[in-house]
Every structure is written in structure tokens, then in C-alpha cells.
Amino acid sequence: MTDEALHPFGPHFGFGLYVHWPYCARICPYCDFNVYAAKDRDPSLLVEAICADIRAHRNRMPEHGALDSVYLGGGTPSLLAPGDVERILKAADEAFGVKPGAEITLEANPNDVMRADLAGLRSAGVNRLSVGVQSLRDSALAFLGRDHDADGARASVAQAMRVFRSVSVDLIYARPEQQADDWQNELADVLALGMPHLSLYELTIKEGTPFGLAVGRGQITPMPDDDQADMFELTQDILGKAGLPAYEVSNHAMSPEHQSVHNLIYWQGGDWIGAGPGAHGRVTVGGHRYAYEAHRRPEVYTANVQALGSGWGDAERLEPNAIAQELLAMGLRPASGIDIARIEAVSGRPVSREKIAVFVDQGWVTFDQGVLSLTPSGRLLADALTAQLAS
Known part of the structure; x- marks a missing residue:
């Protein structure tokens, strides 16, 4: 692996x-x-x-x-x-x-x-x-x-x-x-x-x-x-x-x-901090991935930082399926594509090779040494293809 x-x-x-x-x-x-x-x-x-x-x-x-x-x-x-x-x-x-x-x-x-x-x-x-x-x-x-x-x-x-x-x-x-x-x-x-x-x-x-x-x-x-x-x-x-x-x-x-x-x-599944009113972040701590959004109203955000030392609003520990779906949706956007093994490692289940084969035959994706990438025509269908592969 x-x-x-x-x-x-x-x-x-x-x-x-x-x-x-x-x-x-x-x-x-x-x-x-x-x-x-x-x-x-x-x-x-x-x-x-x-x-x-x-x-x-x-x-x-x-x-x-x-x-x-x-x-x-x-x-x-x-x-x-x-x-x-x-x-x-x-x-x-x-x-x-x-x-x-x-x-x-x-x-x-x-x-x-x-x-x-x-x-x-x-x-x-x-x-x-x-x-x-x-x-x-x-x-x-x-x-x-x-x-x-x-x-x-x-x-x-x-x-x-x-x-x-x-x-x-x-x-x-x-x-x-x-x-x-x-x-x-x-x-x-x-x-x-x-x-x-x-x-x-x-x-x-x-x-x-x-x-x-x-x-x-x-x-x-x-x-x-x-x-x-x-x-x-x-x-x-x-x-x-x-x-x-x-x-x-x-x-x-x-x-x-x-x-x-x-x-x-x-797009590649890295970490980022979001600071400022309404900013979103994805951070990995202790092997777990968290999604959070800072308070949206500037005055609430500022008051919370002053009182609590943080502008964080809601924070959620993401479940494996949610992480896998996000990695797939974002990872297909760049031309470099994404290694399917990453998706499978998170979700614990295989991505359908039958669906991938159909998409390859249609000219929508390429699948080379485990890396799935959209073709130019496949970019028009990015959301639909992601939904099919994630189901």
C-alpha cells in the first residue's frame, strides 16, 4: 500500500x-x-x-x-x-x-x-x-x-x-x-x-x-x-x-x-485553516478530519475571539464516507486526477471498476495505474460522474 x-x-x-x-x-x-x-x-x-x-x-x-x-x-x-x-x-x-x-x-x-x-x-x-x-x-x-x-x-x-x-x-x-x-x-x-x-x-x-x-x-x-x-x-x-x-x-x-x-x-485533500467571518476550514488532528465554519457575522466573530480566544462556530468530525466523497469530488477537478486507493483507504470499500470501465468507454475519464482523471469532455459531467462513483 x-x-x-x-x-x-x-x-x-x-x-x-x-x-x-x-x-x-x-x-x-x-x-x-x-x-x-x-x-x-x-x-x-x-x-x-x-x-x-x-x-x-x-x-x-x-x-x-x-x-x-x-x-x-x-x-x-x-x-x-x-x-x-x-x-x-x-x-x-x-x-x-x-x-x-x-x-x-x-x-x-x-x-x-x-x-x-x-x-x-x-x-x-x-x-x-x-x-x-x-x-x-x-x-x-x-x-x-x-x-x-x-x-x-x-x-x-x-x-x-x-x-x-x-x-x-x-x-x-x-x-x-x-x-x-x-x-x-x-x-x-x-x-x-x-x-x-x-x-x-x-x-x-x-x-x-x-x-x-x-x-x-x-x-x-x-x-x-x-x-x-x-x-x-x-x-x-x-x-x-x-x-x-x-x-x-x-x-x-x-x-x-x-x-x-x-x-x-x-483539490488534493490537504489541510487549511479558515480565519475571518464565515471562513471554512478542513484540518486533520490525531488522524481525524474536521470541518468547521467560523461565525458569519463580523461582530459575533470578533466578540467570540475577544471572549473565547476563537472565532470557531460549528466544528464537525467527518465520517469516513463523507471524507471519501469529498476527496473524490475535489480530487477529480484537477487534470492530474486522484489515486483511487486513497478513496478506498478512507471509505473501506472499493470504487466500482465496472462504472469506471463504462466511463472510460464513453471517453469521460482515463484510468491509468490507479489514477482516475477526467477527460476534457468528462469535465462537463464532473458532478454527475462523482455522484455515480460515490454511490
Whole structure:
């Protein structure tokens, strides 16, 4: 049995810290994240609570080594000053250590990029910027409720690339009434920016969001599933030919050095701490895997850290079947796939070779030396295939 089968999850597959900054200057109508209007809030109390929460994790996880990555997401962490980012990273380094050359990512809105002290953020420790461009069409940006225009987006990416070696751009496609030829032209415009990493997400309309309510009123008609599938395949083809192949269902990189270290921790079954209101974590302690979510409301999170020393809300020890299903669902997302022996070691039962053989015959997966991987056509069916294999 391989070492991976003996130890099928945990920090040896990567160890990261996710920091959730919940405030936004404007809340987008498609967003269902744990976010709140920034207004004129003083960030200092929440920054200190996040730092204290990170330090508290050290006591729970005494055997964990240094961090492979830190990811500041949100919300809009680019609203933070470099000094606040430096305080958070210092707390992480004091608590666990941050490996030399570790990936330190900060999500940023284009307008913030143009007015932020990027050199200060780099000096604070950030070495990768993820810019929420979302579109290079002004009409689409207006529909998505963004506060920047296409020219501002282009300028922000150029500015980011002058300061940071690794820059990622987020885009949202499969928008209502979006045409394939216009998306092809938009992708060409994006590729001309020259960034080494792209994250492309089909517009997902969630219940309870303004978009979800608009769909219920008949004001928005989501793109039909078949058209979304066509858009996905077009995207894969264009980016593959442009030298940014998919290394995961929604993520494309120019080379392995620009793949997201932090996201690979999620996909490969590593451990990560979640700090900040509503942040999720997965940690392995004493051979058991725990899932937890920090308190969602910033004021409750801060008060709990001040009173109890921790922002943790609910924590759950995961049962073997839940761990196995999560490893399978996440492990199939990257192009590298997952060793089935890991799934079987956790669940204690075999993954159906008959089902795998059918999926191979259909051209949806490859199965080589125990490693199961999705093919490009299989990526369209990732959730359905996972459900079949987990049953």
C-alpha cells in the first residue's frame, strides 16, 4: 500500500491559510458569499480578531508545520491597507511559519488595484494578485453590478503585472443572451493582456441573491444548459490553443509555476485553516478530519475571539464516507486526477471498476495505474460522474 493510501488526507498534501475579509464597497447581484457593505468601518478590530484566531489554531494543531500558502479572499481584501495585510501575515508566520517562497495571494477589484499601494502590498508579503475583472464588455459589467469598466479592467491588469510576477484574472461567462462569437472575441481581448493564469466561471444564479429573485420574477432567463456546455467546450479549446490549458475544471495556467498552490491544497485533500467571518476550514488532528465554519457575522466573530480566544462556530468530525466523497469530488477537478486507493483507504470499500470501465468507454475519464482523471469532455459531467462513483 502506498504512503498516500496509508495517509490519504492531511497536511502532507499541502497546508494553507484562508483569510476571509467580508466587506465590499459594492455587493454584486450574483454573489452569495458572506459579504457586507464596507461603508466607513474601522478595520482594526476585525484585523486583530483574525490575527488572534490564527494564533489560537496553533494550540489545536501542534504537529502542523509551516504554511505552503496564504489566500486573502472575500469580500474585497484589496480594501485593506498594506499594514493590515502585513499584520495578518505576521500572525500566520509567528503561529505556524510561512515557508520561503510560499504563495501569498490577495484578491483585488480593478478599481482598488489602480488606487492601492501595490508596492506596499508586495513589501507586506503578497506575491500573487487575483484580479476580479469578470468581463471586458461594459454592458456585461453593468449587468453584473461591477463598479469598473473594461478600460479600467485592462489598466488594472497591466498595473498588477508591473508589480507582481504572478497575476490571475477572474472572468464570468455563460451570461444570459451571451453569444459564442462575442465570447470568443472577448477571450481574445483577455488573452492579449498576457496574464499567466485565468479562472473562468459560468454564471451561477443562486437562490436569495438579487439575480435569483430576478429569475423568479421572469426578469432574467439563465442560459440553457446545452448552450452553457457549448460555451465551456469553446473556452477549453481557445485557451488550450493559446497556451493556457486547463489544469482544473475552471482554471487555466501558462505553466505549472503559475498554478494556484492554494487551490491545489483544496483539490488534493490537504489541510487549511479558515480565519475571518464565515471562513471554512478542513484540518486533520490525531488522524481525524474536521470541518468547521467560523461565525458569519463580523461582530459575533470578533466578540467570540475577544471572549473565547476563537472565532470557531460549528466544528464537525467527518465520517469516513463523507471524507471519501469529498476527496473524490475535489480530487477529480484537477487534470492530474486522484489515486483511487486513497478513496478506498478512507471509505473501506472499493470504487466500482465496472462504472469506471463504462466511463472510460464513453471517453469521460482515463484510468491509468490507479489514477482516475477526467477527460476534457468528462469535465462537463464532473458532478454527475462523482455522484455515480460515490454511490
